[in-house]
Amino acid sequence: MRIACVGAGPAGLYFAISMKLREPTHEIEIFERNPPGVTFGWGVVFSDLTVDNITRNDPASAKIITSEFAHWDDIDVYFRGETVTSGGHGFIGIGRKRLLEILQERALELGVALHFNAECDPGDPRWRGYDLVIASDGINSRFRDAQPDAFGVDVDVRANKFVWLGTSKVFDAFTFAFEETEHGWIWAHAYRFAPDCSTFIVECSEDTWARFGFDRMSQGESIAACEKLFARYLDGHSLQSNASHLVGSAAWLNFRRIKCERWSSGNVILLGDAAHTAHFSIGSGTKLALEDAIKLADVLNRKSLSLEAALSEYQVERSLEVLKLQNSARNSTEWFETLERYTHFEPLQFAYSLLTRSQRISHENLRLRDREWLETVERWFWKRATNGGSNKTAPPMFAPLKLREMEVENRITVSPMAMYSAVEGTPNDFHFVHYGERAIGGAGLLFTEMTCVSPEGRISLGCTGMWNDEHVAAWKRIVDFVHANSKAKICLQLGHSGGKGSTKLGWEGNDVPLDEGNWPVMAASDVPWSPANQVPRPMTRGDMDMVRDQFVAAVRMGLEAGFDMIELHAAHGYLLSSFLTPLQNRRTDGYGGSLDNRLRYPLEVFAAMRAAWPGDKPMSIRISATDWAGDDGVTPDEAVLIGEAFAREGADLIDVSAGQTWVGQQPVYGRMFQTPFSDRIRNEGRLATMAVGNIYEPDHANSILAAGRADLVALARPHLVDPFWTLRAAAQLDYRDVAIPPQYLNGMAQLARNLKREADATAALRV
Numbered sequence: 001m002r003i004a005c006v007g008a009g010p011a012g013l014y015f016a017i018s019m020k021l022r023e024p025t026h027e028i029e030i031f032e033r034n035p036p037g038v039t040f041g042w043g044v045v046f047s048d049l050t051v052d053n054i055t056r057n058d059p060a061s062a063k064i065i066t067s068e069f070a071h072w073d074d075i076d077v078y079f080r081g082e083t084v085t086s087g088g089h090g091f092i093g094i095g096r097k098r099l100l101e102i103l104q105e106r107a108l109e110l111g112v113a114l115h116f117n118a119e120c121d122p123g124d125p126r127w128r129g130y131d132l133v134i135a136s137d138g139i140n141s142r143f144r145d146a147q148p149d150a151f152g153v154d155v156d157v158r159a160n161k162f163v164w165l166g167t168s169k170v171f172d173a174f175t176f177a178f179e180e181t182e183h184g185w186i187w188a189h190a191y192r193f194a195p196d197c198s199t200f201i202v203e204c205s206e207d208t209w210a211r212f213g214f215d216r217m218s219q220g221e222s223i224a225a226c227e228k229l230f231a232r233y234l235d236g237h238s239l240q241s242n243a244s245h246l247v248g249s250a251a252w253l254n255f256r257r258i259k260c261e262r263w264s265s266g267n268v269i270l271l272g273d274a275a276h277t278a279h280f281s282i283g284s285g286t287k288l289a290l291e292d293a294i295k296l297a298d299v300l301n302r303k304s305l306s307l308e309a310a311l312s313e314y315q316v317e318r319s320l321e322v323l324k325l326q327n328s329a330r331n332s333t334e335w336f337e338t339l340e341r342y343t344h345f346e347p348l349q350f351a352y353s354l355l356t357r358s359q360r361i362s363h364e365n366l367r368l369r370d371r372e373w374l375e376t377v378e379r380w381f382w383k384r385a386t387n388g389g390s391n392k393t394a395p396p397m398f399a400p401l402k403l404r405e406m407e408v409e410n411r412i413t414v415s416p417m418a419m420y421s422a423v424e425g426t427p428n429d430f431h432f433v434h435y436g437e438r439a440i441g442g443a444g445l446l447f448t449e450m451t452c453v454s455p456e457g458r459i460s461l462g463c464t465g466m467w468n469d470e471h472v473a474a475w476k477r478i479v480d481f482v483h484a485n486s487k488a489k490i491c492l493q494l495g496h497s498g499g500k501g502s503t504k505l506g507w508e509g510n511d512v513p514l515d516e517g518n519w520p521v522m523a524a525s526d527v528p529w530s531p532a533n534q535v536p537r538p539m540t541r542g543d544m545d546m547v548r549d550q551f552v553a554a555v556r557m558g559l560e561a562g563f564d565m566i567e568l569h570a571a572h573g574y575l576l577s578s579f580l581t582p583l584q585n586r587r588t589d590g591y592g593g594s595l596d597n598r599l600r601y602p603l604e605v606f607a608a609m610r611a612a613w614p615g616d617k618p619m620s621i622r623i624s625a626t627d628w629a630g631d632d633g634v635t636p637d638e639a640v641l642i643g644e645a646f647a648r649e650g651a652d653l654i655d656v657s658a659g660q661t662w663v664g665q666q667p668v669y670g671r672m673f674q675t676p677f678s679d680r681i682r683n684e685g686r687l688a689t690m691a692v693g694n695i696y697e698p699d700h701a702n703s704i705l706a707a708g709r710a711d712l713v714a715l716a717r718p719h720l721v722d723p724f725w726t727l728r729a730a731a732q733l734d735y736r737d738v739a740i741p742p743q744y745l746n747g748m749a750q751l752a753r754n755l756k757r758e759a760d761a762t763a764a765l766r767v
């Protein structure tokens with residue numbers, strides 16, 4: 001094949017090498033706009049996995065690259081006058097210039113033709129003379145941008161400003177240095193990549209950048225200002241840029257996240273940064289470029305594949321890996337963009353939050369990297385959780401939490417889950433066993449299912465209720481069992497179905513109206529849940545008074561039944577949620593329109609409930625922190641204001657769920673997918689929160705808690721099939737102080753032994 005590569009970055013060079021290794025008769029030319037030896041940037045970091053990949057692909061170049069690697073283990077985080085050092089991170093890095101030299105030499109050795117000072121124009125007809133044109137022309141690819149529709153280009157210009165500098169100061173650890181200035185926070189990411197040289201990337205928000213006046217400074221002035229700002233880290237060494245002599249490079253940039261729906265068009269194929277970018281803070285751009293190159297060379301040389309099939313396979317095989325990295329990179333980018341949310345943390349927690357920002361590194365990963373450091377974090381967490389009373393080194397999920405005078409034994413909660421099994425609203429033996437079993441299963445706090453304040457407020461005929469004495473007695477039997485046989489606390493979730501009422505049992509069809517015997521429903525406005533559901537009656541002021549009083553009556557009954565806590569359900573499109581979301585609330589009176597208006601009735605109900613509930617007992621509010629509808633619905637920004645408004649009325653905990661407020665929602669699912677909303681409400685509103693949604697491993701819970709993304713962690717579906725989730729987690733983490741029913745002590749010890757044996761056997765297999 002006759003192939004032209006545009007750009008002699010890692011992607012173009014390594015692709016040419018990989019092609020020649022597979023088939024020496026390919027004719028490959030590389031065109032690079034810059035002269036030899038001139039490049040932007042300083043060092044790049046690699047992972048062990050990338051090293052394995054390049055070693056398998058081309059042992060000769062890998063040998064030279066790895067022999068020149070700088071290695072370092074520690075990460076130092078400088079924050080508010082303290083240095084937090086954690087170890088075991090195992091980085092390897094090399095100068096970008098040196099990497100390119102090695103790759104250029106190898107390419108020449110294999111017979112690749114290299115043309116420097118060769119600016120390529122995508123409109124030039126000569127490209128038609130090649131079988132393939134590899135657009136390895138980097139993040140600002142002209143070849144990609146010449147055909148944006150054909151490639152389906154999606155560019156996201158990120159908020160922060162950064163500049164990629166170098167210095168002769170040698171940093172022994174990967175260093176994050178955060179400085180608070182009169183203009184805002186500014187920070188550096190620095191690491192050594194050669195015996196005498198380090199990368200030094202400076203980053204800040206666009207506002208801070210403008211307040212510093214960087215927009216009006218020359219490159220030299222910017223560098224001088226950064227030297228002054230970071231003087232105490234540089235020990236007299238200067239900062240340098242190598243962007244000034246490059247074509248098309250600027251000093252300060254906004255990172256551009258590139259995604260392309262298609263990676264080829266005609267004979268042009270996108271490779272490396274031209275096809276996709278990953279934020280520099282996860283250091284994976286070069287890895288992606290090299291691995292793209294290996295895969296593309298592989299598929300193009302597979303004899304059984306046509307060119308079309310090869311290109312499609314290239315994209316299919318690479319896009320999953322790219323997507324995973326871009327997701328992690330997005331988390332990491334957002335962490336730096338919302339840095340000020342975390343600057344109230346103590347240095348240790350700030351460092352933990354930083355290390356776990358991309359969700360690729362978890363609590364247990366950190367334990368493997370540096371057990372001693374992680375245990376310092378755990379001790380710190382316990383000390384704070386107990387107001388200095390405990391020096392325990394143990395997983396955060398087992399630390400207690402006090403809300404008003406209620407103290408929960410640990411941070412795991414059983415999330416509210418409708419069981420659709422009551423008759424006339426009365427919980428029965430099923431509920432007795434269901435809640436009893438989950439209480440002795442070790443969770444610190446149990447939520448009841450949405451328990452309805454009136455017969456008409458039920459979702460289905462199987463919903464539990466709290467509107468008569470029979471209900472109080474049945475709930476009291478459950479609550480008494482929980483208190484007598486476990487250390488768990490139990491919270492009554494109260495709700496009203498609104499326009500989503502009068503439907504079948506959950507497993508007979510979600511939100512599907514009854515075949516017969518439907519009762520009239522009401523909501524904020526006459527917006528039906530779906531075309532199949534009833535049109536609700538917009539609530540009159542009289543309806544509002546009646547429903548508010550029903551909630552208050554249910555609170556009093558909850559007190560009589562002995563509940564420890566009350567939650568008001570204002571999420572998921574039910575009655576109170578129908579006021580909060582503009583997608584359901586079309587009112588033109590004082591209860592619709594602005595957020596203040598939409599909040600008015602739910603707050604009134606909450607305040608009335610709070611007044612009826614003892615001052616020493618806590619209350620929470622469950623909200624949908626987004627309607628998954630962009631700016632048309634409740635946004636995460638609004639969710640902070642909603643949380644704050646309920647907190648002002650006496651809510652002690654914001655239970656942060658999301659969605660289910662309209663049928664057209666577009667949720668973005670994934671592990672812990674709703675936790676970012678909890679993080680935001682907790683750290684912007686400074687409120688106690690509970691995270692929920694696809695949290696299923698102890699490691700998730702510990703990471704969320706230690707990073708300060710929530711105060712409690714709720715699990716719903718995992719508890720359906722495993723009432724003993726918390727005890728199992730305790731066995732797995734070898735935590736002995738969990739409240740185990742004495743009857744089950746032997747089983748617990750055996751489970752702990754078996755799990756340890758299994759873990760050891762798996763570790764031995766890995767070795």
Ligand SMILES: Cc1cc2nc3c(=O)[nH]c(=O)nc-3n(C[C@H](O)[C@H](O)[C@H](O)COP(=O)(O)OP(=O)(O)OC[C@H]3O[C@@H](n4cnc5c(N)ncnc54)[C@H](O)[C@@H]3O)c2cc1C
Pocket residue numbers: 006007008009010011012031032033034041043044045046118119120121136137138139141142163164201271272273274280283284285286287288289
């Ligand atoms: C601040 C910063 C820090 C980074 N840190 C890391 C890190 O630690 N680890 C890591 O793996 N990655 C890192 N990266 C990302 C990494 O630099 C890129 O992902 C990687 O270089 C992509 O390789 P590439 O070959 O696709 O593109 P590039 O390396 O950008 O190469 C493209 C080449 O094409 C040439 N070119 C462009 N247009 C033309 C044209 N029209 N004609 C001729 N030549 C042209 C350019 O001059 C350039 O040499 C970082 C990026 C930034 C911005």
Ligand SMILES: Cc1cc2nc3c(=O)[nH]c(=O)nc-3n(C[C@H](O)[C@H](O)[C@H](O)COP(=O)(O)O)c2cc1C
Pocket residue numbers: 415416417418419448449450493506569571622657692693694695714715716717718
């Ligand atoms: C069977 C079932 C019933 C549910 N019922 C309720 C409910 O009554 N009240 C409520 O607020 N959420 C309810 N939910 C939502 C859960 O509390 C939780 O927010 C959701 O399932 C996400 O958590 P998970 O990924 O751990 O399951 C229910 C979920 C399930 C699976």
